[in-house]
Amino acid sequence: MLKKNNMRKLRGIVVSDKMQKTRIVAIETMKQHSRYKKYYKVTKRFKAHDENNEYKTGDKVTISETKPMSKDKRWVIVEKN
Numbered sequence: 001m002l003k004k005n006n007m008r009k010l011r012g013i014v015v016s017d018k019m020q021k022t023r024i025v026a027i028e029t030m031k032q033h034s035r036y037k038k039y040y041k042v043t044k045r046f047k048a049h050d051e052n053n054e055y056k057t058g059d060k061v062t063i064s065e066t067k068p069m070s071k072d073k074r075w076v077i078v079e080k081n
Helices: none
Strands: 009-015 022-032 039-049 062-066 075-080
Touching: 009 039, 022 062, 022 075, 039 062
Parallel strands: 039 075
Antiparallel strands: 009 022, 009 062, 022 039, 062 075
């Protein structure tokens, strides 16, 4: 029986590469205000694992959920867009 891969995937931009094997990726989404119905940007930052330190600040990347690697790190960088 095949296991279904239902891990979330998100696209974002690397905003920090100062840590070893870890990158901070910013994900921007549009959210609608409940009363005024106006859309606004919401930015969320995730710590993502980068085994070979190959991604640098400004790179557009895709991240995927994974098992917890540390206190804050639950994402891994899959590919560069």
